Amino acid sequence: MLRPARLSLALVAVLFSAACTLAPLPPIPAPGTQQQQTQGAASTRADFNAVVARMQPVATQICRERSPQLNCVFTVVLDDRPNLPPNAFHTRDEQGRPIIAFTETLIRELRSRDEIALIFGHEAAHHIADHIPRIQREARTGALLGGLAAALVGADPGTTRQIMSATATVGARRYSKPFELEADRIGALIAERGGFDALRGAQIFRRIPDPGNQFLGTHPPNAERLREVERAVARIRAGEPV
Numbered sequence: 038m039l040r041p042a043r044l045s046l047a048l049v050a051v052l053f054s055a056a057c058t059l060a061p062l063p064p065i066p067a068p069g070t071q072q073q074q075t076q077g078a079a080s081t082r083a084d085f086n087a088v089v090a091r092m093q094p095v096a097t098q099i100c101r102e103r104s105p106q107l108n109c110v111f112t113v114v115l116d117d118r119p120n121l122p123p124n125a126f127h128t129r130d131e132q133g134r135p136i137i138a139f140t141e142t143l144i145r146e147l148r149s150r151d152e153i154a155l156i157f158g159h160e161a162a163h164h165i166a167d168h169i170p171r172i173q174r175e176a177r178t179g180a181l182l183g184g185l186a187a188a189l190v191g192a193d194p195g196t197t198r199q200i201m202s203a204t205a206t207v208g209a210r211r212y213s214k215p216f217e218l219e220a221d222r223i224g225a226l227i228a229e230r231g232g233f234d235a236l237r238g239a240q241i242f243r244r245i246p247d248p249g250n251q252f253l254g255t256h257p258p259n260a261e262r263l264r265e266v267e268r269a270v271a272r273i274r275a276g277e278p279v
């Protein structure tokens with residue numbers, strides 16, 4: 038089910054650390070060039086709709102298997118504002134209902150339905166693995182420890198607040214890389230069970246700019262994500278759990 042793009046404006050406000058922003062990709066070659074023919078065409082809204090129609094029920098099924106305590110009925114939003122960066126994210130509304138949002142600028146950067154399916158699976162996996170409350174807990178723990186450290190060194194209340202806020206951010210980000218890799222593994226499972234090829238989908242990691250392995254970076258390096266998907270797919274195709 039696709040909802041109007043306007044909905045996502047409100048959603049961005051409640052989003053907490055589950056955004057999977059992709060850095061800008063290299064420009065899409067003009068239609069008819071040699072490069073376009075060999076690299077595959079940009080995905081369309083029709084491709085997105087076809088992937089969602091297949092992936093949505095599979096995501097619900099895997100959600101109910103792994104996290105029966107959660108609301109597993111996904112709402113999917115396509116934001117077609119042309120000035121938005123390529124992006125996909127997961128969030129929840131106040132009732133805990135999961136929402137997956139894509140920008141149309143991201144759809145146009147993707148080169149196969151398998152890539153759309155892997156990203157869809159990744160966002161659904163953030164919900165299934167309950168990442169938003171887990172990240173919020175890590176942030177609170179980070180803030181408490183930071184506040185304790187500040188009190189021990191005799192910082193004044195203003196400085197203590199600043200330290201708590203900074204360490205909350207560190208706490209949230211420190212745990213976001215393992216969460217991203219977990220979302221890649223479960224996302225690969227959802228894509229494969231939906232009949233897509235997660236290995237082909239993971240080719241996206243060969244094209245997007247590498248975030249590197251910075252201490253405060255929220256995303257793992259692309260090579261690590263590609264390896265994670267490859268390992269997960271090997272297990273899935275051998276009938277082993279991921």
Ligand SMILES: [Zn+2]
Nearest residue numbers: 056057217220
């Ligand atoms: Zn993510």
